[in-house]
Amino acid sequence: MVVLIVAIVMVASIIRAKYGYSRRGRSNEGISPEERAENLRLRDEVKELKERLKVLERITVEKENSLSREIDGLRDR
Incomplete structure (x- = not known):
């Protein structure tokens, strides 16, 4: 049972990291205009x-x- 819970948490964290979600929602929301320009x-x-x-x-x-x-040209000679 514990292994199943750990596996679920790992899969959820991988999905969250892949799609850019944090605990507060999308991680791109807190990006400043300077960071966006960069x-x-x-x-x-x-x-x-x-x-x-x-x-x-x-x-x-x-x-x-x-x-x-x-x-090839040299070989043909």
Whole structure:
């Protein structure tokens, strides 16, 4: 019985943490405007970094493809 109660409490705390609920309701309600602005700035920065990463991945793949084409061209000689 005790194990069942502990399991229920653990599941409830995991759900509460996952969806952002605290004992007072949603945890986002107490966020100040400065924190919201910082969150938005950080989200924009993450988007920008993701775009940069996509460009770097594309460049890397293109270099790998061109290198294998050059190697294949040398093998054909």
